Amino acid sequence: xxxxxxxxxxxxxxxxxxxxxxxxxxxxxxxxxxxxxxxxxxxxxxxxxxxxxxxxxxxxxxxxxxxxxxxxxxxxxxxxxxxxxxxxxxxxxxxxxxxxxxxxxxxxxxxxxxxxxxxxxxxxxxxxxxxxxxxxxxxxxxxxxxxxxxxxxxxxxxxxxxxxxxxxxxxxxxxxxxxxxxxxxxxxxxxxxxxxxxxxxxxxxxxxxxxxxxxxxxxxxxxxxxxxxxxxxxxx
Amino acid sequence: xxxxxxxxxxxxxxxxxxxxxxxxxxxxxxxxxxxxxxxxxxxxxxxxxxxxxxxxxxxxxxxxxxxxxxxxxxxxxxxxxxxxxxxxxxxxxxxxxxxxxxxxxxxxxxxxxxxxxxxxxxxxxxxxxxxxxxxxxxxxxxxxxxxxxxxxxxxxxxxxxxxxxxxxxxxxxxxxxxxxxxxxxxxxxxxxxxxxxxxxxxxxxxxxxxxxxxxxxxxxxxxxxxxxxxxxxxxxxxxxxxxxxxxxxxxxxxxxxxxxxxxxxxxxxxxxxxxxxxxxxx
Numbered sequence: 001x002x003x004x005x006x007x008x009x010x011x012x013x014x015x016x017x018x019x020x021x022x023x024x025x026x027x028x029x030x031x032x033x034x035x036x037x038x039x040x041x042x043x044x045x046x047x048x049x050x051x052x053x054x055x056x057x058x059x060x061x062x063x064x065x066x067x068x069x070x071x072x073x074x075x076x077x078x079x080x081x082x083x084x085x086x087x088x089x090x091x092x093x094x095x096x097x098x099x100x101x102x103x104x105x106x107x108x109x110x111x112x113x114x115x116x117x118x119x120x121x122x123x124x125x126x127x128x129x130x131x132x133x134x135x136x137x138x139x140x141x142x143x144x145x146x147x148x149x150x151x152x153x154x155x156x157x158x159x160x161x162x163x164x165x166x167x168x169x170x171x172x173x174x175x176x177x178x179x180x181x182x183x184x185x186x187x188x189x190x191x192x193x194x195x196x197x198x199x200x201x202x203x204x205x206x207x208x209x210x211x212x213x214x215x216x217x218x219x220x221x222x223x224x225x226x227x228x229x230x231x232x233x234x235x236x
Numbered sequence: 237x238x239x240x241x242x243x244x245x246x247x248x249x250x251x252x253x254x255x256x257x258x259x260x261x262x263x264x265x266x267x268x269x270x271x272x273x274x275x276x277x278x279x280x281x282x283x284x285x286x287x288x289x290x291x292x293x294x295x296x297x298x299x300x301x302x303x304x305x306x307x308x309x310x311x312x313x314x315x316x317x318x319x320x321x322x323x324x325x326x327x328x329x330x331x332x333x334x335x336x337x338x339x340x341x342x343x344x345x346x347x348x349x350x351x352x353x354x355x356x357x358x359x360x361x362x363x364x365x366x367x368x369x370x371x372x373x374x375x376x377x378x379x380x381x382x383x384x385x386x387x388x389x390x391x392x393x394x395x396x397x398x399x400x401x402x403x404x405x406x407x408x409x410x411x412x413x414x415x416x417x418x419x420x421x422x423x424x425x426x427x428x429x430x431x432x433x434x435x436x437x438x439x440x441x442x443x444x445x446x447x448x449x450x451x452x453x454x455x456x457x458x459x460x461x462x463x464x465x466x467x468x469x470x471x472x473x474x475x476x477x478x479x480x481x482x483x484x485x486x487x488x489x490x491x492x493x494x495x496x497x498x499x500x501x502x503x504x505x506x507x508x509x510x511x512x513x514x515x516x517x518x
Binding site for chain 2: 002004006007009010011013014017018021022076077078080081082084085086087088233234235
């Protein structure tokens with residue numbers, strides 16, 4: 001499999017020009033920042049509140065913008081052009097994910113700054129946030145591959161937002177239904193747990209398991225996305 | 237001459253509907269091969285199988301000596317250019333940015349953009365947003381994109397269906413130029429004039445089966461009448477036999493300065509298609 005930075009940056013550049021002229025999607029980038037300003041002014045406290053905004057950034061920018069970019073390529077029949085070009089699956093995946101990843105990083109960093117969140121161990125939190133961003137971009141790719149249009153992606157993102165929002169609505173039921181304990185392994189809850197432990201003074205070694213769980217999600221979501229992408233290369 | 241495409245007993249079914257029944261043909265390197273048939277005859281299905289976008293139900297299809305199912309590798313995609321009914325451009329980008337992306341994907345220098353735009357009669361339109369282009373201009377940019385990397389094998393599905401005669405002529409000249417440079421072209425069309433002007437050989441496809449395959453010239457000659465239609469100075473049309481018996485008659489017309497034009501009585505490819513399939517091309 002080839003890996004050409006020229007191809008990857010060409011797709012990134014194309015996506016940047018395309019997105020900058022797409023008001024519908026690009027205005028989404030502002031939403032988490034507005035929330036962060038609002039929360040910052042309200043003087044929010046507590047890790048859970050900060051991660052509510054951070055997760056909003058992940059879902060709206062990482063997952064939603066990415067799913068829109070992919071879904072629009074499908075809707076307009078341009079994805080097939082990329083698939084039929086000499087660019088490898090890895091190059092197309094990297095090229096198509098880079099813009100959403102950069103936008104997510106900028107928006108999440110901006111949200112953290114605007115909401116006044118100062119992690120006790122920035123390096124560990126940065127690693128966790130980068131891994132989470134990669135996961136949500138992968139999730140967006142998968143949604144984009146499954147949906148047929150930007151409008152459909154906009155609908156599908158709503159339950160995703162519900163499921164992956166900070167402090168999952170299912171956690172209060174774990175005591176009553178032990179099977180729901182699996183929810184605790186979701187990447188958003190792992191990130192929240194990691195952040196709480198870092199705030200309590202934990203170092204990299206103490207939160208390694210949380211990072212590995214998020215990493216596992218990253219690998220699984222991208223493997224599934226790659227499989228679906230390969231399936232989409234051939235018509236039924 | 238080496239075969240660049242070899243198709244044997246190809247079949248494709250979509251549920252109970254059989255799009256391709258038993259298709260066998262080969263395409264020689266460097267030729268323009270025309271796949272002619274009405275809508276729904278199986279032309280696009282064949283192109284999709286040959287470009288690994290669709291799996292056949294049975295039979296085999298080879299390009300460059302490998303099964304077309306393996307053509308999804310980067311190595312082969314570099315050699316192939318494809319225009320099908322679902323080929324599209326990025327509407328928010330201009331013509332230049334659309335072609336620049338594909339220059340990067342295929343490793344082609346940006347200077348090539350001006351050359352291909354010249355080929356499709358769009359020189360000077362680089363900065364025009366694709367969303368503002370007419371259907372014909374859009375089709376020409378798509379063709380320009382396929383010409384960018386001078387592919388060894390070019391698949392064109394109805395390439396000039398949206399174009400006026402002037403631009404069709406430009407595209408035909410561009411295709412013949414590519415052929416001169418060694419590109420093999422697999423062309424589907426229902427325009428018989430296009431097939432006659434471009435194709436070295438044509439296959440008539442109807443209901444998923446090839447009914448006839450040969451050069452346009454041979455097909456017409458085989459079915460032609462051994463007569464000529466002669467137009468005379470007084471406006472009358474006379475049928476003259478082609479053999480020695482017609483020579484005296486022709487000599488008389490010429491020596492008395494009565495001869496205006498002479499036409500061989502060959503059927504058109506369209507006539508032959510109707511004769512063979514009982515259907516009109518549309």
